[in-house]
Amino acid sequence: MSGIQQQKKPLNAGGIVLILLLCVISLLFITPILLVFLNSFKGKLYVINTPFAFPNAETFTGINNYVSGITATGFPSAFGWSLFITVFSVGIIVLFSAMTAWYITRCTSLFCKVLYFAFVFAMIVPFQMVMFPLTKVANLLHLDNPLGILVLYLGFGAAQSVFLFSGFVKSVPIAVEEAAVIDGCNPITAFFAVIFPMLSPIAITVAILNAMWIWNDFLLPNLIIGSEYRTIPVAVQYLRGGYGSIDWGYMMAMIVLAVIPIIIFYFVCQKHIIQGVTAGSVKG
């Protein structure tokens, strides 16, 4: 692991220029979020007319946008549904995908191999291909509610998750499992006592990649449980009124509220997110 990153450069003129350049670039990436934050404290007309100005005595409306926006969008309930769906979907995806991946990696039957390729295949298929039939199947099976959608997320999330888990399982020595069996475990106890704990690094990766996807997902919750149980992305989209009119004051405040949980999540598990992105991409 003697990588390039370990060259520590002395701080010379060139180094300072580079740091300044990187400061400017990083600011470019943060500015849009800061602009939204500033504008969330302005009246809606000023958001459109003077988007790049600091709020002043005339344009400042305090937390009005937040107070009315929260009521208009039902934000607390959207937050609750987003949290519920994300937490439970991720939970069952991690658990069941790990079990499935371990089984189909260790089992050499043709069916297991076919199943593995079916999961890989599902990763390429665009959502639009299954979108319409899926809504009908979900209605028919009464999965069109916040509990039912967990099943659908498991179905979609399983593809990539099983793929990632099974890549990792291949690196776990089979002798460990055989030792567990000799010590009196059956496959179920062996899996939960010995194997699953060994999978925890990739389980964290899988959890994070799925959490980011499901928290931000718009189309599936919109089509399946739509207006009745809005998640945050669905609630934000509903701020676009008839004829495309938008109350930009509410919009700014709702975007801030939508982004804050993700940013907190990012700072809490930043290390794992970066590792997850890298590990998750190794075998795309």
Added chain:
Amino acid sequence: MEKSLKKYFLFFVGPTLLAFLIAFVIPFIAGIVLSFARFTTMTDISWVGFSNYVRAFSNSDFLNALKFSASFTIVSVIFINVIAFALALLLTRGIRGTNVFRTMIFMPNLIGGIVLGYIWQFIINGFLSVFGVTITVDAKYGFWGLVILSNWQFIGYMMIIFIAGIQNVPQEILEAATIDGAGPIMTLRKIIVPLVMPSITITLFMTVANSFKMFDQNLALTAGAPGKETTMVALDIYNTFYSRVGWEGVGQAKALMFFLVVVVITLVQLSITRRKEIVN
């Protein structure tokens, strides 16, 4: 172990398999069948052969969307990968504050497509208001708006993947190159790029697929306006299903063609870049 495992198939694979059947396998097969049928619900299906495919091309919407998606994908994939790679090179040189820069550049990737779309609609309209126009006045504003948005969203992610690749280039090889008198450009072309090729395969795959399948950002930023000029394929298919009664079969036919195009593009791209990877 293998034999005793058989009894536990339902326990280990059952739940995932059931969900996978419901969410993917059944809808996928139904999708193929329905692309040859006329229907509005699942009870009034009538077989129509290839007429949905013919109708998909009977107006120019679908072809325009394909063209728009394709040109957007080409432009945004080039920008994202070049900028991400350049940033990755900069951020693997041990510069002070590297971690802070990485953190900030990655951050937009956490925000969902719908929210991103509205953030950029607000900023771009803010700029354009100086000229008295909005993003939906001309398709070129929407096009470049989407390019800027996708760059802002994906550069950080691809940068992280490139950084991981560059960090795996053995230090000894770089030192040997310096001793042999290779300049920075030579080192980049002959050593770093070839050794980072697996990362390039992945980032190209992800950016091509993400750009071509883009939906949320498109819906929130322009919703296809003006007219349908900035409608990408995914949005065109959505609109065919949900804003035109009697066109469900056509939507499904478009979706199937979309699926085939995506498969062909990704297979071609993977086989080209895989060939350039060095086997260690």
